[in-house]
Amino acid sequence: QSVLTQPPSASGTPGQRITISCSGSNSNIGTNTVNWYQQLPGTAPKLLIYSNNQRPSGVPDRFSGSKSGTSASLAISGLQSGDEADYYCATWDDSLSVVFGGGTKLTVL
Amino acid sequence: QLQLQESGPGLVKPSETLSLTCTVSGGSINSGSYYWGWIRQPPGKGLQWIGSISYSGSPYYNPSLESRVTISVDTSKNQLSLRLSSVTAADTAVYYCARQTAFVVGPGAMSSYFQHWGQGTLVTASS
Numbered sequence: 426q427s428v429l430t431q432p433p434s435a436s437g438t439p440g441q442r443i444t445i446s447c448s449g450s451n452s453n454i455g456t457n458t459v460n461w462y463q464q465l466p467g468t469a470p471k472l473l474i475y476s477n478n479q480r481p482s483g484v485p486d487r488f489s490g491s492k493s494g495t496s497a498s499l500a501i502s503g504l505q506s507g508d509e510a511d512y513y514c515a516t517w518d519d520s521l522s523v524v525f526g527g528g529t530k531l532t533v534l
Numbered sequence: 535q536l537q538l539q540e541s542g543p544g545l546v547k548p549s550e551t552l553s554l555t556c557t558v559s560g561g562s563i564n565s566g567s568y569y570w571g572w573i574r575q576p577p578g579k580g581l582q583w584i585g586s587i588s589y590s591g592s593p594y595y596n597p598s599l600e601s602r603v604t605i606s607v608d609t610s611k612n613q614l615s616l617r618l619s620s621v622t623a624a625d626t627a628v629y630y631c632a633r634q635t636a637f638v639v640g641p642g643a644m645s646s647y648f649q650h651w652g653q654g655t656l657v658t659a660s661s
Binding site for chain 1: 571580581586594634643647653
């Protein structure tokens with residue numbers, strides 16, 4: 426069981442906007458900032474969003490992040506077939522650990 | 535451009551020690567602003583943080599693995615190392631090394647993320 430809870434799957438059609446949720450607790454999301462990683466099939470994870478809502482250079486503004494209380498969300502607008510991937514949320518936990526969500530597999534129909 | 539490359543045996547016998555090296559190129563492991571971490575992913579499963587270490591050599595580990603893990607840096611070789619003892623089949627995974635940024639953003643609040651990742655190496659624990 427992962428410390429952070431994500432839905433195991435999500436889906437959408439091309440052009441649609443979807444959101445992926447990530448739920449934690451006061452000791453992790455409630456206190457610290459949230460990051461999101463995208464893992465395309467057969468590749469290493471890639472940082473998509475850091476510090477709740479910041480995009481690294483090169484990440485399209487179709488991807489956005491938000492945080493409220495002990496939950497966070499990743500939104501993808503203008504969904505594309507190339508967005509099919511696993512998405513993981515992660516944050517620092519006050520137990521002096523990095524914690525990940527279980528991952529959400531995004532399917533573009 | 536920063537690159538990280540994991541290397542080591544792809545097969546380890548149960549009860550033995552897994553040893554991996556991560557070679558960093560395009561940047562110095564000595565950079566005071568960053569940490570260096572190991573993350574693993576069992577086949578078909580999610581990501582698990584193993585531990586991280588600062589350039590000065592201060593490590594911190596996942597509490598669930600702490601009794602078996604040692605992470606170290608060799609600044610002369612620009613390398614990061616992982617040792618995991620007493621492996622079992624449950625330790626079979628793709629192991630990634632990554633550069634970690636971590637800083638305080640407010641009272642008691644941290645921002646910590648992995649921006650650069652190696653390609654990963656599969657280690658199978660089997661006799």
